[in-house]
Amino acid sequence: xxxxxxxxxxxxxxxxxxxxxxxxxxxxxxxxxxxxxxxxxxxxxxxxxxxxxxxxxxxxxxxxxxxxxxxxxxxxxxxxxxxxxxxxxxxxxxxxxxxxxxxxxxxxxxxxxxxxxxxxxxxxxxxxxxxxxxxxxxxxxxxxxxxxxxxxxxxxxxxxxxxxxxxxxxxxxxxxxxxxxxxxxxxxxxxxxxxxxxxxxxxxxxxxxxxxxxxxxxxxxxxxxxxxxxxxxxxxxxxxxxxxxxxxxxxxxxxxxxxxxxxxxxxxxxxxxxxxxx
Amino acid sequence: xxxxxxxxxxxxxxxxxxxxxxxxxxxxxxxxxxxxxxxxxxxxxxxxxxxxxxxxxxxxxxxxxxxxxxxxxxxxxxxxxxxxxxxxxxxxxxxxxxxxxxxxxxxxxxxxxxxxxxxxxxxxxxxxxxxxxxxxxxxxxxxxxxxxxxxxxxxxxxxxxxxxxxxxxxxxxxxxxxxxxxxxxxxxxxxxxxxxxxxxxxxxxxxxxxxxxxxxxxxxxxxxxxxxxxxxxxxxxxxxxxxxxxxxxxxxxxxxxxxxxxxxxxxxxxxxxxxxxxxxxxxxxxxxxxxxxxxxxxxxxxxxxxxxxxxxxxxxxxxxxxxxxxxxxxxxxxxxxxxxxxxxxxxxxxx
Numbered sequence: 001x002x003x004x005x006x007x008x009x010x011x012x013x014x015x016x017x018x019x020x021x022x023x024x025x026x027x028x029x030x031x032x033x034x035x036x037x038x039x040x041x042x043x044x045x046x047x048x049x050x051x052x053x054x055x056x057x058x059x060x061x062x063x064x065x066x067x068x069x070x071x072x073x074x075x076x077x078x079x080x081x082x083x084x085x086x087x088x089x090x091x092x093x094x095x096x097x098x099x100x101x102x103x104x105x106x107x108x109x110x111x112x113x114x115x116x117x118x119x120x121x122x123x124x125x126x127x128x129x130x131x132x133x134x135x136x137x138x139x140x141x142x143x144x145x146x147x148x149x150x151x152x153x154x155x156x157x158x159x160x161x162x163x164x165x166x167x168x169x170x171x172x173x174x175x176x177x178x179x180x181x182x183x184x185x186x187x188x189x190x191x192x193x194x195x196x197x198x199x200x201x202x203x204x205x206x207x208x209x210x211x212x213x214x215x216x217x218x219x220x221x222x223x224x225x226x227x228x229x230x231x232x233x234x235x236x237x238x239x240x241x242x243x244x245x246x247x248x249x250x251x252x253x254x255x256x257x258x259x260x261x262x263x264x265x266x267x268x269x270x271x272x273x274x275x276x277x278x
Numbered sequence: 279x280x281x282x283x284x285x286x287x288x289x290x291x292x293x294x295x296x297x298x299x300x301x302x303x304x305x306x307x308x309x310x311x312x313x314x315x316x317x318x319x320x321x322x323x324x325x326x327x328x329x330x331x332x333x334x335x336x337x338x339x340x341x342x343x344x345x346x347x348x349x350x351x352x353x354x355x356x357x358x359x360x361x362x363x364x365x366x367x368x369x370x371x372x373x374x375x376x377x378x379x380x381x382x383x384x385x386x387x388x389x390x391x392x393x394x395x396x397x398x399x400x401x402x403x404x405x406x407x408x409x410x411x412x413x414x415x416x417x418x419x420x421x422x423x424x425x426x427x428x429x430x431x432x433x434x435x436x437x438x439x440x441x442x443x444x445x446x447x448x449x450x451x452x453x454x455x456x457x458x459x460x461x462x463x464x465x466x467x468x469x470x471x472x473x474x475x476x477x478x479x480x481x482x483x484x485x486x487x488x489x490x491x492x493x494x495x496x497x498x499x500x501x502x503x504x505x506x507x508x509x510x511x512x513x514x515x516x517x518x519x520x521x522x523x524x525x526x527x528x529x530x531x532x533x534x535x536x537x538x539x540x541x542x543x544x545x546x547x548x549x550x551x552x553x554x555x556x557x558x559x560x561x562x563x564x565x566x567x568x569x570x571x572x573x574x575x576x577x578x579x580x581x582x583x584x585x586x587x588x589x590x591x592x593x594x595x596x597x598x599x600x601x602x603x604x605x606x607x608x609x610x611x612x613x614x615x616x617x618x619x620x621x622x623x624x625x626x627x628x629x
Contacts, residue, residue: 168365174352175324175359176379177430186378190369 036248041241048242056223057231061208064139064227068146068207069200076154084162102152109148110216141218142225146207153206157199161192198261205257281434281466284332285322294318294490300466307481308470311509314487316470320436324359325352336433358427360437364419366411372422373398373407379430397425417448424459435467441476453479474513486510504627517550517595520629534593537568541626552586552598554623558616559607567618575613589617
């Protein structure tokens with residue numbers, strides 16, 4: 001086989017410059033992690049991690065992000081179903097509105113939430129007056145802020161899966177005597193299961209990392225609203241070594257989620273959507 | 279007690295207007311070209327689409343009657359639907375698929391599975407009960423789809439091209455099985471098909487649906503003896519000519535004249551069978567054939583010992599001659615020739 005000399009290629013035929021650029025991209029993502037690992041105070045790591053403030057923040061992060069994921073599923077799946085299956089006037093506008101927090105700076109989202117649900121907000125004032133319910137600067141406020149930024153990730157994933165799902169499966173179920181709800185539970189949900197799992201995981205990861213909307217809307221109070229990202233930010237000023245340890249914990253969690261996703265759901269979700277019915 | 283459907287529906291290019299009745303124990307085959315509205319009609323009957331106007335009655339229940347705003351959801355209609363691609367639920371085993379309808383209507387799990395097993399046994403698939411649909415052959419999947427629909431004991435059974443996705447080898451076997459099940463089915467059955475062989479083997483009556491209208495309905499023999507549409511004429515393989523009869527001549531809208539034996543005046547249809555057409559190179563003189571049409575050979579199809587010659591002209595025709603005759607005449611496409619037919623060989627009936 002004659003190989004052209006002018007362009008160097010690797011043995012598998014991939015152009016070398018593609019490999020080089022891709023390698024730089026990988027380095028770009030790897031270096032910050034390496035930097036943290038390099039500077040981490042390994043001898044004190046366990047002590048920093050098991051400090052009360054760190055454990056409290058970690059626990060709060062877990063509780064709030066799981067609540068946010070649950071709320072995203074409860075409200076996001078019906079929303080995705082509506083966007084995918086029902087044609088109504090202004091559907092594109094509704095979709096854009098619900099996806100906006102994906103592209104909005106989270107701080108802006110937090111400010112907007114504050115003026116909507118704060119004590120003087122258009123809804124918040126009535127929550128306060130009628131139900132004695134105050135959301136800003138509470139743990140519930142953290143959950144609201146996280147749900148606000150996380151739910152779109154679930155909605156887009158599930159909506160795409162619903163769109164790709166062949167509706168004749170649902171038709172078949174209906175003609176076999178299944179109600180809409182039974183059909184959804186027994187036919188639709190299992191079919192979009194991988195996408196729902198992937199969407200939930202993405203939403204959870206986004207909620208876990210939420211910073212801007214949380215600090216704006218819920219503040220930064222240890223024990224009630226100080227989640228891990230906030231704790232990392234605070235620690236950077238008071239105790240940088242602890243910040244590094246907490247940051248590494250978050251990196252480990254994110255990495256674990258993504259690796260699990262890739263193997264279990266992303267690939268399967270991809271296969272299911274491209275699968276052709278016989 | 280029957281299925282009576284007066285379906286009026288517009289969807290895009292389709293303008294469906296159909297009135298049919300199917301009696302218990304009867305199988306009606308719906309034949310027609312693509313886009314005629316066959317599948318849409320089935321979806322209306324199943325409740326997967328609503329009619330714009332008309333009324334669908336299953337026995338004494340009006341399941342869709344926009345005049346009184348009545349619409350029964352698919353799950354309340356007692357209609358079984360066998361889809362062309364079977365659409366078996368892939369996350370369930372075969373027996374769970376068959377049990378699905380019973381479970382959906384509240385039958386306890388153990389009883390539903392037992393009934394489903396019995397159904398699978400009846401079609402000889404009991405040993406595949408625990409298998410997923412992906413592992414099935416086309417013929418097996420078709421049988422599972424059928425018993426899944428039958429397991430709910432529907433009053434109406436709708437089959438949308440149930441054999442179309444099968445290869446020729448398995449089709450005959452599955453058709454025989456399907457025939458057996460339809461024979462013992464006591465409700466009303468409608469079968470959509472492209473294949474007249476299916477209609478012949480499985481159906482009691484045939485309805486020809488073309489561009490949203492039923493153009494012909496009756497037994498297959500009745501329908502094919504006197505085709506009323508190009509679709510049926512092509513199916514049977516005859517030339518169908520429509521025109522107006524007066525004084526022993528049928529005149530077509532394109533200006534062709536067909537001399538016929540006695541037939542009443544008025545709008546009529548005529549069948550010219552391909553084998554009754556003779557082809558000659560030169561204009562025949564002193565022939566007993568009363569009809570001589572000039573034309574050009576458009577296409578020649580050889581089928582074993584016979585050849586079908588399509589002729590373009592004032593009266594487009596397909597003639598059937600022997601391959602020996604074809605070779606003796608050395609016919610090629612583009613050749614000019616004359617087609618002759620005796621008036622007594624043309625069958626005429628009122629349009």
